[in-house]
Amino acid sequence: MTAPLDDPWPAPRARGPVDAVVTLPGSKSLTNRALVLAAIADGPSVVRRALRSRDSLLMAGALSALGAGIDTSGEDWTVTPARLAGDATVDVGLAGTVMRFVPPVAALGTGLVSFDGDAHMRQRPIGEILAALRALGVDVEGDALPFSLRGSGAVPGGMVTVDASGSSQFVSALLLAGARYDAGIDVRHAGEPVPSLPHIDMTVEILRAHGVVVDTALNDRGEPDRWVVAPGPIKAVDHTIEPDLSNAAPFLGLAAVSGGSVTVRDWPLRTTQAGDALRGLLEQMGCRVALSDEGLTVTGTGELLGIEADLHDVGELTPVVAALCALATTPSHLRGIGHIRGHETDRLAALATELGDLGADVTEHADGLTLRPATLHGGTFHTYADHRMAHAGVVVAAAVGSDDDPVLVENVATTSKTFTDFAPFWASLF
Numbered sequence: 001m002t003a004p005l006d007d008p009w010p011a012p013r014a015r016g017p018v019d020a021v022v023t024l025p026g027s028k029s030l031t032n033r034a035l036v037l038a039a040i041a042d043g044p045s046v047v048r049r050a051l052r053s054r055d056s057l058l059m060a061g062a063l064s065a066l067g068a069g070i071d072t073s074g075e076d077w078t079v080t081p082a083r084l085a086g087d088a089t090v091d092v093g094l095a096g097t098v099m100r101f102v103p104p105v106a107a108l109g110t111g112l113v114s115f116d117g118d119a120h121m122r123q124r125p126i127g128e129i130l131a132a133l134r135a136l137g138v139d140v141e142g143d144a145l146p147f148s149l150r151g152s153g154a155v156p157g158g159m160v161t162v163d164a165s166g167s168s169q170f171v172s173a174l175l176l177a178g179a180r181y182d183a184g185i186d187v188r189h190a191g192e193p194v195p196s197l198p199h200i201d202m203t204v205e206i207l208r209a210h211g212v213v214v215d216t217a218l219n220d221r222g223e224p225d226r227w228v229v230a231p232g233p234i235k236a237v238d239h240t241i242e243p244d245l246s247n248a249a250p251f252l253g254l255a256a257v258s259g260g261s262v263t264v265r266d267w268p269l270r271t272t273q274a275g276d277a278l279r280g281l282l283e284q285m286g287c288r289v290a291l292s293d294e295g296l297t298v299t300g301t302g303e304l305l306g307i308e309a310d311l312h313d314v315g316e317l318t319p320v321v322a323a324l325c326a327l328a329t330t331p332s333h334l335r336g337i338g339h340i341r342g343h344e345t346d347r348l349a350a351l352a353t354e355l356g357d358l359g360a361d362v363t364e365h366a367d368g369l370t371l372r373p374a375t376l377h378g379g380t381f382h383t384y385a386d387h388r389m390a391h392a393g394v395v396v397a398a399a400v401g402s403d404d405d406p407v408l409v410e411n412v413a414t415t416s417k418t419f420t421d422f423a424p425f426w427a428s429l430f
């Protein structure tokens with residue numbers, strides 16, 4: 001057990017360049033997809049180097065509640081599918097992947113499944129998936145958390161239209177379970193552009209690894225925003241989970257703000273993870289970036305430049321990128337990210353308030369932020385129960401303030417959503 005931290009936490013300030021080589025925990029997005037598919041696959045499988053954090057344990061708990069056998073005792077998790085039967089309650093916590101990916105699976109079972117989660121989760125969008133399930137023949141009660149559904153042992157499936165402009169997870173959720181629906185699933189998006197497309201690519205890629213037939217070529221034939229999953233078996237496949245590249249953001253950001261050098265081990269040469277975009281973003285901000293057999297190394301050059309960036313595809317990187325922009329010597333404009341107001345908190349409002357309270361020059365727009373150079377000072381950085389706000393806070397704390405005027409990060413423990421014991425690990429680097 002790690003000792004409880006002071007709250008608010010006096011996050012360490014870098015007194016010189018920070019040099020470190022780190023091994024990061026597994027990807028939340030990959031772990032939770034692998035668990036879902038393992039639970040409805042044709043036989044048992046192993047999820048190696050699974051992320052052990054609140055979101056992945058909630059996913060394991062949810063699938064176990066539906067009947068799957070999941071052994072999370074070791075580093076490698078064994079999953080044994082079972083007929084999904086009986087009444088169950090599912091705690092989704094603050095995990096978008098649990099709230100969105102589990103209902104389409106629960107619909108395959110027999111029994112009443114009730115969903116609830118953290119207070120803020122009741123504000124996060126889910127209505128589109130519940131409406132889609134209803135249209136596909138599932139008995140669903142409610143339009144937001146808490147909600148329930150009653151499975152009848154089969155889902156007819158077929159064609160369904162969703163507005164996934166609020167979250168790519170609406171599409172991923174339906175695709176993940178779709179091969180088990182009688183007619184498969186044909187998902188069409190209608191609305192403003194879908195954010196976080198690499199996450200849908202990740203879903204398609206892992207489905208194909210399980211032998212599921214997914215047609216996205218329809219998109220290339222002039223039908224954008226359409227994904228078709230054929231009904232059929234889901235092969236049992238063992239997965240080894242890549243490190244979480246989005247969670248690499250504060251570590252690489254630390255190199256940038258301290259003028260040091262941080263290597264994240266096992267950075268994949270090819271990946272669908274949104275965090276891979278950090279390579280280009282940090283290079284644009286003036287860092288040296290090198291991918292080698294050892295991993296990804298980012299070296300701060302002493303110069304941190306602002307950026308013009310459309311983060312629509314990689315919105316989850318916004319909090320740390322915005323923190324870096326607040327410390328940059330030239331202006332920045334981050335756009336295309338209105339949807340992150342529906343993340344763990346309204347991230348645009350939270351970043352504008354918290355960075356602004358430390359002296360940053362931030363303007364909030366409907367779909368982004370403008371940040372101009374300013375001198376920041378110490379104070380308390382609130383996190384709104386959002387792990388990535390805490391990541392932004394510790395990066396600012398590393399670069400700003402003084403012994404008499406430090407940056408304190410409130411509820412840094414919220415990082416446990418995707419990184420167990422983040423704060424002691426972070427502190428060990430200084």
Ligand SMILES: O=C(O)C1=C[C@@H](OP(=O)(O)O)[C@@H](O)[C@H](O)C1
Binds near residue numbers: 097169172199315
């Ligand atoms: O499918 C996933 O694993 C995710 C999709 C994205 O959600 P949105 O499309 O809601 O941004 C991303 O931000 C989230 O962290 C994880």
Ligand SMILES: C=C(OP(=O)(O)O)C(=O)O
Binds near residue numbers: 316
């Ligand atoms: C948006 C995020 O999480 P979730 O999976 O809960 O949607 C995130 O981790 O940045």
